[in-house]
Amino acid sequence: MSEVIDILDRKTTLQYISHLFDLPDDIALAPYVHQHSPIAKGAHLYYQGDKAGDVFILLDGTMKAYQVTHDGEESIVRFIFPGEVLWTSGFHLHARSTSVVALDRSHVVSMPDGFLQKLMSDNDGVQQRCFRMLSKIIKDEQAFIHLLATGNADRRVAYMLMHIWKHQAPSTHSPFRINIPMTRSDIGRYLGLSEETVSRVFSRFQASGMIKIAHPQVELLDPHRMETLSQGELPSLATG
Amino acid sequence: MSLVAIDQCRIASMSVKSLQRLMSDHPSVQLRCYELLSRLIAEEQSFINLLASANAERRLAFLLMQLCRHRYATYLSGFGFSVPMSRADIANYLGLRVETVSRSFTRLENRGIVQVCGRKVVLADLPSLELIAAGHDSPMAMTLVKDTCAGR
Numbered sequence: 001m002s003e004v005i006d007i008l009d010r011k012t013t014l015q016y017i018s019h020l021f022d023l024p025d026d027i028a029l030a031p032y033v034h035q036h037s038p039i040a041k042g043a044h045l046y047y048q049g050d051k052a053g054d055v056f057i058l059l060d061g062t063m064k065a066y067q068v069t070h071d072g073e074e075s076i077v078r079f080i081f082p083g084e085v086l087w088t089s090g091f092h093l094h095a096r097s098t099s100v101v102a103l104d105r106s107h108v109v110s111m112p113d114g115f116l117q118k119l120m121s122d123n124d125g126v127q128q129r130c131f132r133m134l135s136k137i138i139k140d141e142q143a144f145i146h147l148l149a150t151g152n153a154d155r156r157v158a159y160m161l162m163h164i165w166k167h168q169a170p171s172t173h174s175p176f177r178i179n180i181p182m183t184r185s186d187i188g189r190y191l192g193l194s195e196e197t198v199s200r201v202f203s204r205f206q207a208s209g210m211i212k213i214a215h216p217q218v219e220l221l222d223p224h225r226m227e228t229l230s231q232g233e234l235p236s237l238a239t240g
Numbered sequence: 241m242s243l244v245a246i247d248q249c250r251i252a253s254m255s256v257k258s259l260q261r262l263m264s265d266h267p268s269v270q271l272r273c274y275e276l277l278s279r280l281i282a283e284e285q286s287f288i289n290l291l292a293s294a295n296a297e298r299r300l301a302f303l304l305m306q307l308c309r310h311r312y313a314t315y316l317s318g319f320g321f322s323v324p325m326s327r328a329d330i331a332n333y334l335g336l337r338v339e340t341v342s343r344s345f346t347r348l349e350n351r352g353i354v355q356v357c358g359r360k361v362v363l364a365d366l367p368s369l370e371l372i373a374a375g376h377d378s379p380m381a382m383t384l385v386k387d388t389c390a391g392r
Binding site: 067069070071073075076077078087088097098117118120121124127128130131134135137138141142144145148149150189190191192 | 241260263264267270271273274277278280281282284285287288289291292293332333334335374375376
């Protein structure tokens with residue numbers, strides 16, 4: 001799916017991790033960072049309830065974190081993009097709160113949670129970087145909660161498209177083409193919309209010249225307008 | 241974001257620098273902060289699930305349980321407390337209309353799960369409320385409601 005995969009040798013990976021966590025140069029990462037073999041589309045990284053001792057970092061691909069509710073329904077917690085970290089829940093909660101599955105071929109590395117905690121204690125820079133990443137998740141979730149509580153279908157889908165775009169844009173050659181690895185039904189479940197509504201909004205965006213649909217990709221023809229819509233600053237496109 | 245008190249509050253504060261200092265000097269403090277942030281993330285995720293999928297009654301039950309859990313160390317059936325936020329605030333938070341919030345309160349009251357008097361709420365049937373909040377509605381309660389309707 002991406003060109004990044006082939007150049008991700010061991011050395012590059014360790015440099016990447018070092019950069020991500022703002023590690024000092026003299027830290028010997030190699031013994032602690034485990035590079036997993038590629039995870040095939042549809043395969044699980046871990047399941048809800050599994051013991052949580054490792055922090056995972058997604059290098060390439062897309063993953064989906066979900067929970068299974070009491071009535072056996074799958075509810076999607078978030079999508080994970082390259083460079084994002086799957087944190088543990090701290091030491092006193094030893095089980096994973098979500099299941100994580102690959103939506104396309106994904107590369108991950110992991111390191112023991114205890115090792116990361118140690119790095120944080122020993123280096124102020126690492127500690128600040130980690131807490132900043134955690135705070136960012138909280139802030140993003142709050143924005144998403146606000147979206148779900150107040151946003152109409154158009155705005156929700158616009159938000160989702162811009163969210164994927166912001167994650168993919170830096171690493172792609174065609175900046176306005178978004179690759180959408182999740183199904184319409186996944187998107188619907190994540191946004192609290194029915195699958196049909198999601199499809200209808202996509203068609204409406206296409207009809208109004210904002211996007212061009214070419215499965216599984218979408219081309220952003222008017223990113224500025226899409227961004228404004230995702231922020232809730234434009235009236236809905238819906239006319240009936 | 242902006243913060244406003246909705247009832248009388250007591251606040252303590254410390255500078256971010258001091259907290260960072262404390263965390264660096266004491267790994268246990270760092271671990272505790274990490275754990276608190278992780279818990280906040282997990283709670284937000286449950287709330288996201290709730291907003292993406294749940295009906296009005298479940299949203300309200302979730303909020304009542306959350307209020308109870310945060311404000312009081314222990315709680316049991318028959319426990320009463322005052323809901324500090326207005327109906328409009330509740331509606332805004334839960335992504336519902338004000339009328340829907342009021343209707344949901346009434347429905348929970350009709351099922352004998354809560355008693356409502358203005359802002360005061362008595363949790364008459366805590367186990368059922370907990371089940372509804374968790375998305376696992378009690379079939380028994382549903383049956384009772386149906387029976388009551390049929391009997392009228």
